[in-house]
Amino acid sequence: MMEATARSIEPRPVAAKAPELTLVIPTLNERENIAPLLERLDLALAGTRWEVIFVDDDSKDGTPDVVREIARTDPRVRCLQRIGRRGLSTACIEGMLASAAPYVGVMDADLQHDEALLPRMLATLKHEPYDIVVGSRYTAGGGVGEWDATRAGISSLATRLSRMICKTEIADPMSGFFMLRREVFENSVRDLSGQGFKILLDILASSPDTPRLKELPFQFRTRRYGESKLDTMVAWEFGMLLADKLVGHLVPVRFALFAAIGALGVVVDLIVLWAALAAHSGFITAQTVATLVAMTSNFFLNNLFTYRDQRLKGARLLRGLVSFYVICSVGAVANVGFAAFVYSGETHILSGIAGIPWLASIAGVVVGSVWNYAVSSVFTWKAR
Ligand SMILES: Nc1nc2c(ncn2[C@@H]2O[C@H](COP(=O)(O)OP(=O)(O)O)[C@@H](O)[C@H]2O)c(=O)[nH]1
Ligand SMILES: [Mg+2]
Numbered sequence: 029m030m031e032a033t034a035r036s037i038e039p040r041p042v043a044a045k046a047p048e049l050t051l052v053i054p055t056l057n058e059r060e061n062i063a064p065l066l067e068r069l070d071l072a073l074a075g076t077r078w079e080v081i082f083v084d085d086d087s088k089d090g091t092p093d094v095v096r097e098i099a100r101t102d103p104r105v106r107c108l109q110r111i112g113r114r115g116l117s118t119a120c121i122e123g124m125l126a127s128a129a130p131y132v133g134v135m136d137a138d139l140q141h142d143e144a145l146l147p148r149m150l151a152t153l154k155h156e157p158y159d160i161v162v163g164s165r166y167t168a169g170g171g172v173g174e175w176d177a178t179r180a181g182i183s184s185l186a187t188r189l190s191r192m193i194c195k196t197e198i199a200d201p202m203s204g205f206f207m208l209r210r211e212v213f214e215n216s217v218r219d220l221s222g223q224g225f226k227i228l229l230d231i232l233a234s235s236p237d238t239p240r241l242k243e244l245p246f247q248f249r250t251r252r253y254g255e256s257k258l259d260t261m262v263a264w265e266f267g268m269l270l271a272d273k274l275v276g277h278l279v280p281v282r283f284a285l286f287a288a289i290g291a292l293g294v295v296v297d298l299i300v301l302w303a304a305l306a307a308h309s310g311f312i313t314a315q316t317v318a319t320l321v322a323m324t325s326n327f328f329l330n331n332l333f334t335y336r337d338q339r340l341k342g343a344r345l346l347r348g349l350v351s352f353y354v355i356c357s358v359g360a361v362a363n364v365g366f367a368a369f370v371y372s373g374e375t376h377i378l379s380g381i382a383g384i385p386w387l388a389s390i391a392g393v394v395v396g397s398v399w400n401y402a403v404s405s406v407f408t409w410k411a412r
Pocket of ligand 2: 136138140251256
């Protein structure tokens with residue numbers, strides 16, 4: 029027995045040397061692109077010890093199966109499949125966390141990023157004093173290929189906005205193609221926002237010190253298989269990332285959104301109340317309908333915006349709605365109870381505003397909203 033234990037802690041013979049470079053490649057419905065991409069990586073990175081981690085958000089086209097099929101014969105390939113999650117940034121973060129290599133690269137699966145740049149990126153990090161090397165579309169020699177004027181215009185506006193939150197001078201902070209020393213990632217990982225599409229921007233805005241950065245030009249290629257996941261929501265997520273980096277230390281952006289939607293709910297409530305009264309409903313009926321409509325619209329708006337990354341669908345949507353009704357009803361009781369408590373002045377809490385109806389009422393609204401937010405974030409949107 030003793031002998032077995034002693035033997036088991038002896039170092040095991042190492043068959044192959046560990047990789048020095050991990051490529052993290054987020055995928056969402058990219059089945060067609062996996063094999064061609066791996067062929068290209070194999071050629072481009074000949075002579076380097078590399079591995080690739082595909083982080084897949086449960087693609088419906090069978091991408092994870094294609095990756096695992098290849099991984100059964102090629103130990104350099106791994107699949108990290110996430111269920112019930114969405115988000116490019118968090119996919120990249122989790123892929124990087126799953127790697128131990130000293131150098132980590134991030135690139136898209138759709139062959140738009142030029143793999144021929146990878147050896148130069150790696151050599152730059154190994155032999156020159158840089159922490160991050162970025163594949164740039166906006167330095168001399170780089171380009172965005174066949175983009176139309178609108179997309180090019182939006183991208184250039186977003187690039188200018190991004191520079192506001194970056195600590196480093198950079199021509200293409202929105203690039204999704206870069207490589208870094210693992211320490212740089214580890215130093216910022218706990219401060220990353222994880223919001224949205226732009227993980228490089230997130231790292232650049234979150235690093236405790238200014239990373240030494242070099243940009244290498246490349247031509248952004250046109251997608252051949254599959255389609256872009258860039259939709260109008262991406263602009264929204266980008267705004268969330270900017271907001272989080274600019275004011276997120278004051279108020280969590282998610283709560284701010286939840287509160288803003290709550291405020292909109294009050295407006296909805298009043299409009300419906302007015303319409304119902306105009307249609308000669310009794311006050312109680314009108315108020316009940318107004319409250320239900322406002323709660324329902326708040327639920328759907330929060331599901332659409334506040335919880336975009338964990339949106340409920342199908343049967344879970346219905347269950348979520350019911351739980352939201354219950355939580356908000358309790359929130360309403362808490363709201364009225366707390367407001368009455370403060371108004372009565374029977375306590376030292378907020379005794380300064382006792383007897384002032386509108387201030388006591390705001391205190392109630394704040395307590396009710398915090399309750400609704402805290403509890404629904406656990407039971408409505410995180411319940412799995
Ligand atoms: N895991 C994961 N990957 C994603 C998600 N959205 C996009 N991707 C992948 O991220 C890469 C870039 O997305 P793409 O749609 O090509 O963006 P575009 O190049 O800006 O049009 C591709 O490899 C996508 O498959 C997501 O929510 N989760
Ligand atoms: Mg693409």
